[in-house]
Amino acid sequence: MSxxxxxxxxxxxxxxxLVDPPSDPRDSAAHVRRVAGAGLxxxxxxxxxxxxxxxxxxxxxxPQFFPSASPVAxxxxxxxxxxxxxxxxxxxxxxxxxxxxxIGRKRVxxxxxxxxxxxxxxxxxxxxxSAIGVAAPVLLVLCRLLQGLGVGxxxxxxxLLAIEHAPANRRSVYGAFPQMGNPIGLISAIVILLxxxxxxxxxxxQAWGWRIPFLLSAALVVTGLVIxxxxxxxxxxxxxxxxxxxxxxxFVELVRRYPRQLIFGTLVATAxxxxxxxxxxxxxxxGQQVLHVSAGRMLFLAASSGVxxxxxxxxxxxxxxxxxxxxxxxxxxxxxxxxxxxFFLLFQSGSLPQMLLGFVVFGASVGIVNGPQAAILAELxxxxxxxxxxxxxxxxxxxxxxxVAPLAAAALFAGTGELxxxxxxxVVIALISLVSFRFLPPPVDSPGA
Numbered sequence: 001m002s003x004x005x006x007x008x009x010x011x012x013x014x015x016x017x018l019v020d021p022p023s024d025p026r027d028s029a030a031h032v033r034r035v036a037g038a039g040l041x042x043x044x045x046x047x048x049x050x051x052x053x054x055x056x057x058x059x060x061x062x063p064q065f066f067p068s069a070s071p072v073a074x075x076x077x078x079x080x081x082x083x084x085x086x087x088x089x090x091x092x093x094x095x096x097x098x099x100x101x102x103i104g105r106k107r108v109x110x111x112x113x114x115x116x117x118x119x120x121x122x123x124x125x126x127x128x129x130s131a132i133g134v135a136a137p138v139l140l141v142l143c144r145l146l147q148g149l150g151v152g153x154x155x156x157x158x159x160l161l162a163i164e165h166a167p168a169n170r171r172s173v174y175g176a177f178p179q180m181g182n183p184i185g186l187i188s189a190i191v192i193l194l195x196x197x198x199x200x201x202x203x204x205x206q207a208w209g210w211r212i213p214f215l216l217s218a219a220l221v222v223t224g225l226v227i228x229x230x231x232x233x234x235x236x237x238x239x240x241x242x243x244x245x246x247x248x249x250x251f252v253e254l255v256r257r258y259p260r261q262l263i264f265g266t267l268v269a270t271a272x273x274x275x276x277x278x279x280x281x282x283x284x285x286x287g288q289q290v291l292h293v294s295a296g297r298m299l300f301l302a303a304s305s306g307v308x309x310x311x312x313x314x315x316x317x318x319x320x321x322x323x324x325x326x327x328x329x330x331x332x333x334x335x336x337x338x339x340x341x342x343f344f345l346l347f348q349s350g351s352l353p354q355m356l357l358g359f360v361v362f363g364a365s366v367g368i369v370n371g372p373q374a375a376i377l378a379e380l381x382x383x384x385x386x387x388x389x390x391x392x393x394x395x396x397x398x399x400x401x402x403x404v405a406p407l408a409a410a411a412l413f414a415g416t417g418e419l420x421x422x423x424x425x426x427v428v429i430a431l432i433s434l435v436s437f438r439f440l441p442p443p444v445d446s447p448g449a
Contacts, residue, residue, distance in 0.1 A: 092152020
């Protein structure tokens with residue numbers, strides 16, 4: 001029988017023609033782009049949920065769920081519930097990281113999207129304090145905790161799917177797609193919240209208009225699931241499973257074998273959520289209560305910082321492939337530290353153009369750090385423990401920076417009466433992350449290597 005006999009080629013092939021077996025569809029450029037897009041959309045939805053709560057905590061939740069407190073105390077109480085979501089994010093990173101390292105990234109990401117999105121939808125249905133009393137804030141905190149668990153497991157899986165599919169010389173760029181979901185979620189939450197405020201009277205917004213952005217989460221989750229279910233599992237994870245490199249209890253092995261990576265991975269990632277949450281949450285309420293700036297203007301400024309963040313992530317991730325990831329991160333941290341005091345001087349001016357400049361530049365400094373951040377954290381850990389390691393480091397940094405940031409800033413301002421004291425705190429946080437890069441271990445197991 002000749003080489004071109006029956007069964008020697010694909011159906012419809014030319015007789016006598018030898019062909020290579022079909023390549024893995026995960027290697028195609030189209031699928032890699034789809035994975036990156038799914039990561040961006042998924043994290044955008046998750047962070048839309050997360051930031052929407054923070055924004056509502058600053059402008060709505062005080063009178064709705066904590067009416068017995070003074071306006072300032074009510075806002076602080078609602079911000080404390082915002083912080084509760086951060087406290088469980090490392091737990092979400094450990095729990096979902098365990099399963100992500102055991103059964104795969106894609107399956108876990110479907111669960112986290114449903115958990116965070118479902119919790120947000122339920123917040124939109126919650127009765128207020130006037131209807132059910134103290135049960136209202138209790139249910140609000142419960143929903144916030146479930147939301148935090150989902151977000152805690154989301155980030156690690158989204159960035160790993162993108163990075164582990166990416167070409168070797170494009171990991172920072174592809175890892176930045178889920179990072180860009182952060183400002184896109186923020187901007188979307190602000191725009192929708194502002195639209196709801198504009199289309200309702202103040203009384204209608206307080207009564208029911210604030211619920212609309214939360215209820216819209218259901219449609220966003222369905223869209224995200226349709227997109228996410230079309231992507232394939234990470235080739236790095238599949239290879240690790242084939243080669244029996246799956247670890248029985250990943251987090252225990254991480255603590256035992258890679259404590260330095262966990263500690264300094266956390267510290268280098270702390271400054272960006274600290275500065276980010278000051279811009280997006282704490283200062284939104286401070287601007288209204290202390291500087292008497294309207295809620296709409298403060299939300300506009302927060303959105304402008306999100307635009308600076310988004311653009312800077314994109315630019316920084318590309319430059320990181322040429323100049324180095326640590327180099328770009330250090331540049332961003334230096335800008336953060338240098339800009340802290342000028343920012344608060346501009347913020348206190350009350351002038352919209354000056355405040356706008358302050359917010360955009362500070363947001364951009366966070367973006368410069370965030371551009372290569374996903375690739376840096378992912379490569380600190382071997383593939384069999386990477387979901388757990390990257391997730392825990394990132395989410396623990398979110399507590400140190402994000403949950404502590406608004407409360408520490410509030411305490412400093414209350415104790416000194418000076419917003420510049422908060423600027424000094426921002427400088428210290430930026431310097432801690434900057435110095436921590438000196439002690440960050442080299443990559444353990446580069447994706448795709």
